[in-house]
Amino acid sequence: MIRVEHIHKSFGGVHAINDTSLEIATGSITGLVGANGAGKTTLFNVIAGHYAPDSGRVLLEGEDITGLPPHALFHKGILRTFQIAHEFSTLTVLDNLMVVPKHSGEGIFNAILQPPMVRAREREIKERAEDVLDFLQISHVADELAGNLSGGQKKLLELGRTMMAEPKIVFLDEVGAGVNRTLLRTIGDAILRLNQERGYTFCMIEHDMEFIARLCETVIVMAEGSFLAQGTAEEIQRNEAVIESYLGRGGKRKRH
Amino acid sequence: MMDILNALIILGNYIIIPALTYGSQLALGALGVTLIYGILRFSNFAHTELMAFGTTITIFLTWALQNAGVSIAPLPTALIALPFGILATVTLVLATDHLTFRHYRKVKAKPLTFMIVSIGLMFFIGGLVRLIIGSKDQIFSDGARFIFSARAFKKFTGFDEGLALKTSQGITIIITIIAVTALFAFLNRTRIGTAMRAYSDNENLALLSGINPERVVMITWMLTAVLATLAGVLYGLDKSFKPFIYMQLLLPIFASAIVGGLGSPLGAIAGGYLIAFSEVAITFAYKKFFGYLLPDALAPESLWQILNTEYKFAVSFVILVIVLLIRPQGIFKGKSI
Numbered sequence: 001m002i003r004v005e006h007i008h009k010s011f012g013g014v015h016a017i018n019d020t021s022l023e024i025a026t027g028s029i030t031g032l033v034g035a036n037g038a039g040k041t042t043l044f045n046v047i048a049g050h051y052a053p054d055s056g057r058v059l060l061e062g063e064d065i066t067g068l069p070p071h072a073l074f075h076k077g078i079l080r081t082f083q084i085a086h087e088f089s090t091l092t093v094l095d096n097l098m099v100v101p102k103h104s105g106e107g108i109f110n111a112i113l114q115p116p117m118v119r120a121r122e123r124e125i126k127e128r129a130e131d132v133l134d135f136l137q138i139s140h141v142a143d144e145l146a147g148n149l150s151g152g153q154k155k156l157l158e159l160g161r162t163m164m165a166e167p168k169i170v171f172l173d174e175v176g177a178g179v180n181r182t183l184l185r186t187i188g189d190a191i192l193r194l195n196q197e198r199g200y201t202f203c204m205i206e207h208d209m210e211f212i213a214r215l216c217e218t219v220i221v222m223a224e225g226s227f228l229a230q231g232t233a234e235e236i237q238r239n240e241a242v243i244e245s246y247l248g249r250g251g252k253r254k255r256h
Numbered sequence: 257m258m259d260i261l262n263a264l265i266i267l268g269n270y271i272i273i274p275a276l277t278y279g280s281q282l283a284l285g286a287l288g289v290t291l292i293y294g295i296l297r298f299s300n301f302a303h304t305e306l307m308a309f310g311t312t313i314t315i316f317l318t319w320a321l322q323n324a325g326v327s328i329a330p331l332p333t334a335l336i337a338l339p340f341g342i343l344a345t346v347t348l349v350l351a352t353d354h355l356t357f358r359h360y361r362k363v364k365a366k367p368l369t370f371m372i373v374s375i376g377l378m379f380f381i382g383g384l385v386r387l388i389i390g391s392k393d394q395i396f397s398d399g400a401r402f403i404f405s406a407r408a409f410k411k412f413t414g415f416d417e418g419l420a421l422k423t424s425q426g427i428t429i430i431i432t433i434i435a436v437t438a439l440f441a442f443l444n445r446t447r448i449g450t451a452m453r454a455y456s457d458n459e460n461l462a463l464l465s466g467i468n469p470e471r472v473v474m475i476t477w478m479l480t481a482v483l484a485t486l487a488g489v490l491y492g493l494d495k496s497f498k499p500f501i502y503m504q505l506l507l508p509i510f511a512s513a514i515v516g517g518l519g520s521p522l523g524a525i526a527g528g529y530l531i532a533f534s535e536v537a538i539t540f541a542y543k544k545f546f547g548y549l550l551p552d553a554l555a556p557e558s559l560w561q562i563l564n565t566e567y568k569f570a571v572s573f574v575i576l577v578i579v580l581l582i583r584p585q586g587i588f589k590g591k592s593i
Binding site: 048069070071074075079080086087088089090091095096098099100102108111112114118122161165 | 442446447448449450451453454457458460461462463464465466467468469475478
């Protein structure tokens with residue numbers, strides 16, 4: 001379980017997050033919604049270690065992880081993806097996945113001498129990477145440079161990188177943005193399977209209510225930097241305060 | 257026909273072989289600069305002083321070995337001392353990184369700060385080198401001077417012109433081929449090499465993917481120290497060792513790295529040879545060459561030299577300016593390895 005307690009974060013005079021507290025249950029898929037500027041991405045950045053909060057705490061299973069740098073959080077099983085997919089553009093797709101797991105071949109002597117133990121681990125990681133590519137149905141681009149992929153494929157690759165890390169909890173920042181319907185379905189399927197088969201916890205920022213209703217048991221709504229409401233997708237869509245601040249009348253997604 | 261071949265032999269002897277040698281030395285130097293730029297993201301002005309330091313240690317060990325009567329003639333004794341020179345340089349860079357750059361990484365200083373720190377280190381290591389070995393010219397090559405000499409070539413082939421290959425030139429080219437192959441195998445085939453490329457490509461994402469930045473930095477420094485020592489010792493064997501000359505090498509080495517595209521190892525190699533060939537070809541006197549090619553009536557009377565050898569460093573500078581104006585990212589697109 002991740003618990004966020006009384007987080008404040010401001011940039012200059014702007015309160016991006018104002019006394020927000022919330023909980024994400026282990027094994028759940030939680031949606032985080034809210035109008036643009038509601039502080040969703042800032043909250044992600046605070047949890048994932050990009051910014052230290054001005055005040056407040058982030059707890060992972062009761063352990064205080066506030067302000068730890070991203071690579072330390074990585075080793076605790078916390079990963080995030082970005083609204084605009086990030087990739088190692090000059091590495092192949094397969095290498096993009098293979099750099100993620102911890103590997104004894106990183107020592108200089110192991111790298112030069114390549115003892116059998118290291119080579120066995122290398123093979124094992126390669127097999128896992130190939131499994132991940134199969135799972136995401138992008139095996140055909142394994143040897144392509146990641147920079148040459150389409151936007152949607154980059155999103156899948158990003159999901160693949162989180163799979164290689166075998167995380168506890170993954171923060172997805174608008175995984176569906178700029179992705180066509182078919183691909184969105186593939187991504188949604190992958191998230192559901194990862195949640196059910198491997199027990200990953202997901203927390204996702206999304207605007208597409210249909211996508212959220214399909215995946216998320218719990219939806220948290222933020223408005224103007226603080227927590228507004230929490231419930232199932234249905235409850236949220238009926239909530240007066242949420243309709244007022246975010247969804248608009250008729251329960252349809254508000255156009256920005 | 258004979259005349260054309262003689263003209264080509266002149267080109268080979270005075271341009272191609274010397275430029276290949278000098279280009280290899282520049283390429284090894286530029287590779288170190290480009291690795292540091294690609295991974296640590298700053299221009300390391302102390303690089304040629306690292307070359308001088310590695311060479312200094314190697315020279316002392318060579319002298320000690322020569323006094324002890326150790327020899328691997330016809331190869332130069334310095335080749336035995338070389339690994340220890342490398343070891344000393346690796347120790348030096350890891351120590352200086354620990355004492356200086358590490359602090360600035362911690363406080364996330366700007367690249368400019370790192371560059372200024374490297375200038376400080378340049379003066380420090382330069383001073384250290386002069387303190388140890390002095391500022392005078394040192395010759396430390398021994399063993400056979402030629403693999404084949406101009407006279408032997410003439411006698412063997414019957415041409416009027418001779419083609420010579422010095423031992424130091426042969427060694428430079430062979431060691432460069434081995435070092436570059438090994439470097440590319442390391443970067444492309446090992447896990448840590450892939451991690452280095454990933455770190456260079458996208459630092460933030462590398463951190464998010466759990467790559468340990470300190471380890472990547474440490475290994476980059478070690479590779480740089482190896483390359484710098486190789487470049488320095490090979491240059492010293494081929495010409496001679498003089499601290500001031502090594503300091504001056506900073507310009508052609510930076511020019512090579514920038515022309516090729518800072519951060520691109522392939523670019524550093526291409527840049528090294530491009531700069532070397534331009535320097536040698538532009539400062540060469542073509543009188544004899546055209547004497548063979550042109551009919552006697554047109555035979556040149558002047559030297560036909562585009563630029564006096566004194567100005568050879570200007571060549572790298574001019575190429576640098578031209579490249580920065582036309583294609584600022586370099587021949588190969590730079591910025592990441």
